[in-house]
Amino acid sequence: MVTEKLSLTCDGIPSHQQVACCQSYCGLPVHGKDMMIYNNVDTESKPLLLTGHHGQINAMTFGKGSRPVLLCSASSDYVIVWDIEHCQRRIQEGKVATGTVIGTLLGEITHLSFCFSDERVAACSGTTIHNRSVISTLRGHLGPLTAAEFCPWNKDVLVTVSEDRTFKVTTFENFSNNFFTSSPLVSVLFREENRHLIVGSADGQVWCFSLHDDLKCHLVTKMDLEKLEKRYKGRSGSVSHQTGNAEQSAVGKVEISKPILKMASCFLCNDATDEQNR
Numbered sequence: 001m002v003t004e005k006l007s008l009t010c011d012g013i014p015s016h017q018q019v020a021c022c023q024s025y026c027g028l029p030v031h032g033k034d035m036m037i038y039n040n041v042d043t044e045s046k047p048l049l050l051t052g053h054h055g056q057i058n059a060m061t062f063g064k065g066s067r068p069v070l071l072c073s074a075s076s077d078y079v080i081v082w083d084i085e086h087c088q089r090r091i092q093e094g095k096v097a098t099g100t101v102i103g104t105l106l107g108e109i110t111h112l113s114f115c116f117s118d119e120r121v122a123a124c125s126g127t128t129i130h131n132r133s134v135i136s137t138l139r140g141h142l143g144p145l146t147a148a149e150f151c152p153w154n155k156d157v158l159v160t161v162s163e164d165r166t167f168k169v170t171t172f173e174n175f176s177n178n179f180f181t182s183s184p185l186v187s188v189l190f191r192e193e194n195r196h197l198i199v200g201s202a203d204g205q206v207w208c209f210s211l212h213d214d215l216k217c218h219l220v221t222k223m224d225l226e227k228l229e230k231r232y233k234g235r236s237g238s239v240s241h242q243t244g245n246a247e248q249s250a251v252g253k254v255e256i257s258k259p260i261l262k263m264a265s266c267f268l269c270n271d272a273t274d275e276q277n278r
Contacts, residue, residue, distance in 0.1 A: 017058065017059070018058075018059040018060060018061060018110070018111055018112065019060055020060035020061050020062050020071060020073075021040075021062070022040075022062035022063075022069065023040065023066070024039065024040055024041055024066070024069060025037050025038065025039060025040060025062065025069060025071075025084060026038050026040060027060050027062070027071060027073075028060075029056075029057040029060070030049075032056040032057065033051075033053040033054060033055060033056055033057060033075065034049060034050065034051050034053070034057075035049070035050040035051075035057065035060065035071075035073060036048070036049060036050075037049075037050060037071070037084060037087075048084065048087060048088055048091065048097065049091075049097070050071075050073070050082060050087060050097055050099070051096070051097075052078065052080055052098065052099055053073065053075040053077065053078055053080070054075070054077050054078070055075035055076040055077045055078075056075055056076075057073055057074065057075050058074055058075060058076070058108055058109050058110060059073070059074045059109045059110060059111055059112045059123075060072070060073045060074075060112065061112040061113060061114065062114075063114040063118040064114055064115070064116045064117075064118055065117075065118045068083045068084070068085055068086070069083070069084040069085060070082065070083060070084070070114065070118050071084055071099075072102075072112045072114065072121050073099075073112075074103075074106075074109035074112055074123055075109070076105070076106075076107060076108050076109075077104065077105060078101050078103065078104055079101070079102050079103035079104075079106060079109065079112075079121070079123055079130075080099040080100065080101055080102070081099055081100045081102055081121065082097070082099035082100075083099075087099070102121065103123060103130060106123060106125050106130055107125040107126060107128075108125060108126070109123050109124065109125050110124050110125065110144070110145065110146060111123075111124040111145065111146060111147045111148060112124075113147075113148050113149050113150060114150070115150035115155055116150060116152050116155065117155065120150065120155075122148045122149075122150065122158060124145035124146070124147065124148050124160070125145070126144055126145065128145070129145060129148055129158070129160055141160065141162040141164050141166065141168065142162075142164040142166075143162045143163035143164030143165075143184070144162065144163050145160055145161070145162050146161055146162060146163060146184075146185060146186045146187070147160070147161050147185075147186060147187050147188050148160040148161070148188070149188045149189070149190060151190060151211070152190050152192045153192055153195065154213075156171050156172050157169060157170070157171055157215065158170050158171075158172075159188050159190075159197060160188075161185035161186065161187065161188050161199055162184075162185060163184040163185070163186075163202075164184070165180060165181050165182065165183060165184055165185065166178050166179060166180050166181070166185070167179050167181070167185055167188065167199050169197075169211065169215045169217065171215070177215050177216065177217070179209070179217050181199065181201065181205070181207060182201075182205070183201035183202055183203050183205050184201060184202040184203075185199050185200065185201050185202070186200060186201065186202050186259050186260060186261060187199065187200040187260050187261060187262055187263050188200070188263075189263040189264065189265070190211075191265065194210075195210060195211055195212075196208055196209065196210055196211070196220060197209045197210075197211040197217060198263060200259075200260025200261075200263055201259070201260060202259040202260075203258075203259070204224060204225045204226045204258045204259065204260060205222065205223070205224055205225075205260075206222070206223045206224075206225060206260060206263075207219065207221075207222050208220045208221045208222070208223075225258065225260070226258060
C-alpha cells in the first residue's frame with residue numbers, strides 16, 4: 001500500500017527537472033532561485049527557506065547519510081551544499097541560513113548526485129560531468145548528460161547516462177568503458193545486494209546489467225514497461241472490450257512515450273520473500 005504523507009503546491013516545474021526527496025525531507029524550488037525544505041516526519045512544522053542562488057535552480061538532491069542531512073542545489077551560477085540542521089539552527093537564532101559553494105559558473109546543471117559517503121558530488125552539465133572533492137572534469141559523451149550515480153560498492157566508480165544512447169562506467173583514474181543501447185538514456189540505479197546496474201530510457205525501456213570488478217557489464221535482462229503494464233492489466237482483467245476498441249481506434253495516432261525519469265528500490269513490509277518485495 002502506498003500512503004500519501006505530504007502534498008504540496010509549487011511553481012510550475014518541468015517533468016524532467018530533478019527535485020530533492022529523502023526519508024526526512026523534501027525540497028522544491030520556489031520563485032525560481034529559492035528553495036523550500038519540508039519535513040516529511042513533522043508535516044506541521046514550518047518549512048525551511050533557503051536563499052543564495054542568483055539564477056534559476058535546475059537540480060537538487062539530498063545526500064545519502066542521515067547525520068548530517070546534506071542538500072546540494074545547482075543553478076548556472078553556483079553549486080551549493082547545505083547542512084539542513086545547521087541551517088535550521090541559524091534560522092532559529094535569527095540569522096540567514098547559508099551553504100558552502102563548491103562550484104561556480106559550470107553552466108546549466110541537469111543532474112546532481114552524492115556518493116554514498118557524501119564526500120563527493122557529481123554535477124552533469126551538457127556533455128561534461130564535474131566532480132567535487134576529487135577535483136576532476138570527465139568528458140566523453142557525444143550527447144547531453146541526463147544522470148550520473150556513484151557505485152555503492154566502489155566509491156571510485158561513477159556511471160553516467162546520456163541522450164547519445166550510451167552509458168559510461170568511469171573511474172577517477174580516467175579508465176572508462178562505454179556501453180551502447182538502442183534508446184536515449186535518462187536514469188540509472190544500482191542494486192548493491194546483487195551488484196546490478198539498471199538504466200532507464202526515454203521510451204520506457206529498462207536494461208539490467210551485472211557490473212564486475214573489471215568494470216565490464218553483462219546484460220541480465222531487458223524490460224519494456226509499457227508492454228509489462230498492458231500484460232498486467234490483461235491478467236487482472238482491467239483491459240475491457242471497450243478499451244480494446246479504443247486502442248484499435250487509436251491506430252495511426254502519434255504514440256506518447258513514457259520515459260523512465262527516476263528509479264528506486266522498493267521494500268514492502270510483509271512476509272513475502274525478498275524477490276517479491278522488490
